[in-house]
Amino acid sequence: MENGSPRYQDLIASARVHDRALFLPLRTPNELELQARWFAGEFGKNFVSATGDKIDIVQFGTWNREAGPDFCDAAVRVNGSEPLRGCIEIDLVDRNWDLHGHAINPAFEETVLHVFVDKSDRQFFTRTKSNRNVPQVRIDPAILPETFSANIPLARPGRCQAPLGNLPEDRVRSVLDAAAQFRLQKKGARIRAKIDNHGRDEALFQEIAGALGYKENKLPLTLIAQRLSLKALRKDLKDAEAILFGIAGLLETPDLAIYKRSAKNYVRELWDRWWPHRDRLQRLILPAKIWKLSSTRPVNHPQRRLAALAILVQEWPAFRRSLERRTATAIEKFFDAFDHPFWKFHYTMTADASLEPMALVGESRVADILANVIFPFWRAEDACHAEAERRRVDPSTPLGTSVWREYAKLPARLTNRRLETAATRLFGDGPRRREFTKTIAHQQALLQIYEDFCLQDNSDCANCPFPEQMAKWR
Ligand code: SF4
Numbered sequence: 001m002e003n004g005s006p007r008y009q010d011l012i013a014s015a016r017v018h019d020r021a022l023f024l025p026l027r028t029p030n031e032l033e034l035q036a037r038w039f040a041g042e043f044g045k046n047f048v049s050a051t052g053d054k055i056d057i058v059q060f061g062t063w064n065r066e067a068g069p070d071f072c073d074a075a076v077r078v079n080g081s082e083p084l085r086g087c088i089e090i091d092l093v094d095r096n097w098d099l100h101g102h103a104i105n106p107a108f109e110e111t112v113l114h115v116f117v118d119k120s121d122r123q124f125f126t127r128t129k130s131n132r133n134v135p136q137v138r139i140d141p142a143i144l145p146e147t148f149s150a151n152i153p154l155a156r157p158g159r160c161q162a163p164l165g166n167l168p169e170d171r172v173r174s175v176l177d178a179a180a181q182f183r184l185q186k187k188g189a190r191i192r193a194k195i196d197n198h199g200r201d202e203a204l205f206q207e208i209a210g211a212l213g214y215k216e217n218k219l220p221l222t223l224i225a226q227r228l229s230l231k232a233l234r235k236d237l238k239d240a241e242a243i244l245f246g247i248a249g250l251l252e253t254p255d256l257a258i259y260k261r262s263a264k265n266y267v268r269e270l271w272d273r274w275w276p277h278r279d280r281l282q283r284l285i286l287p288a289k290i291w292k293l294s295s296t297r298p299v300n301h302p303q304r305r306l307a308a309l310a311i312l313v314q315e316w317p318a319f320r321r322s323l324e325r326r327t328a329t330a331i332e333k334f335f336d337a338f339d340h341p342f343w344k345f346h347y348t349m350t351a352d353a354s355l356e357p358m359a360l361v362g363e364s365r366v367a368d369i370l371a372n373v374i375f376p377f378w379r380a381e382d383a384c385h386a387e388a389e390r391r392r393v394d395p396s397t398p399l400g401t402s403v404w405r406e407y408a409k410l411p412a413r414l415t416n417r418r419l420e421t422a423a424t425r426l427f428g429d430g431p432r433r434r435e436f437t438k439t440i441a442h443q444q445a446l447l448q449i450y451e452d453f454c455l456q457d458n459s460d461c462a463n464c465p466f467p468e469q470m471a472k473w474r
Pocket of ligand 1: 157158159160161425426449450453454455457460461464465466467
């Protein structure tokens with residue numbers, strides 16, 4: 001197959017713009033409903049600020065589900081200026097900004113607009129932690145129609161929905177393949193740089209550790225892999241698991257009473273093995289607050305991921321052999337064989353034992369590792385070989401063709417909010433949405449287009465070049 005990555009690169013070189021919008025189902029009424037209706041544009045887009053400035057909403061942004069303001073990636077024009085990119089916070093009362101601690105919270109530093117319903121008696125100025133003044137806009141719910149549908153979509157379809165729906169299917173596929181190849185190449189280049197810095201095994205170990213941490217705990221898992229190193233752990237294989245749990249800060253409580261009977265022996269053994277190393281490694285122990293547990297499913301608890309990392313250390317030679325076979329199936333089989341007498345039946349060190357065994361690394365996590373680590377790694381290796389070959393024989397040798405063929409076949413195993421948003425923006429709810437989210441490659445392509453076009457657009461699609469570029473794509 002032709003490598004479409006350079007063509008996609010040309011496509012994004014022709015673009016620089018921004019917009020997006022998404023809704024989530026309402027969780028509770030009042031402030032959330034207000035936010036949803038704001039986002040739906042029911043209050044309008046043009047306002048006058050508390051100090052008389054003309055405020056135009058260029059982009060409503062995206063719902064923020066993390067710490068910080070209600071909407072991020074928004075764009076606001078003040079008195080006809082260039083759009084200011086940043087976040088929007090919506091409160092019922094202006095003073096909630098202070099009462100809720102936003103004024104001293106660095107996560108609110110990027111706020112470009114503070115929207116509220118009620119003004120307090122005394123004049124209130126919205127200021128960020130760095131003492132920057134944020135424009136204020138007051139909205140009036142009385143202007144809203146009475147009924148409000150809770151059936152709100154995740155995002156609004158964009159201007160490209162119609163052209164993408166009408167293009168011949170093979171042309172849409174060709175665009176998505178090119179975007180996916182471009183993304184794979186970018187990830188490969190990142191892993192190549194890591195290999196240059198740390199060597200092949202350490203780079204892979206760090207990448208897989210990060211992927212095992214999911215989004216929430218990517219940082220601590222990566223830190224552990226960086227701080228301990230595969231080489232050092234493999235020198236002390238018997239104690240490797242205990243050292244991993246010790247550095248993670250999970251063996252700091254010397255009270256066995258908090259553990260269930262089924263866990264006591266396991267934890268005691270970890271302690272006994274960790275203690276002789278503790279003094280030497282104390283400086284590297286992670287603080288407890290680095291772990292994020294609130295939005296983590298029990299089966300994905302970081303303690304189970306550490307156990308998986310310990311098995312990976314033990315089984316590294318087998319992992320290398322699987323890697324050499326260069327098929328997704330070999331890698332899936334490798335992770336599927338992970339077994340651990342304790343972690344197969346426990347969600348955490350303190351939880352009751354489960355009756356049913358659980359996979360240490362589930363199908364969707366393996367898919368993520370394949371997409372973000374293994375295939376980019378193979379791609380990086382191929383690029384190196386092809387480059388050498390090209391210099392030696394033929395300047396037209398294509399890059400990474402066999403890797404791409406295998407990659408393009410990988411079925412999608414999971415989705416996420418960003419992907420759903422991207423799919424809605426580009427395909428709406430049409431049949432092409434299902435057709436083009438079936439493989440990991442096409443999911444990655446949608447994310448790439450979303451990042452390169454939707455997230456760069458400041459014009460609510462009006463100036464985005466993607467739809468016109470699509471029409472010209474051959
Ligand atoms: S690609 Fe461009 S036209 Fe399509 S939804 Fe994104 S910003 Fe709008």
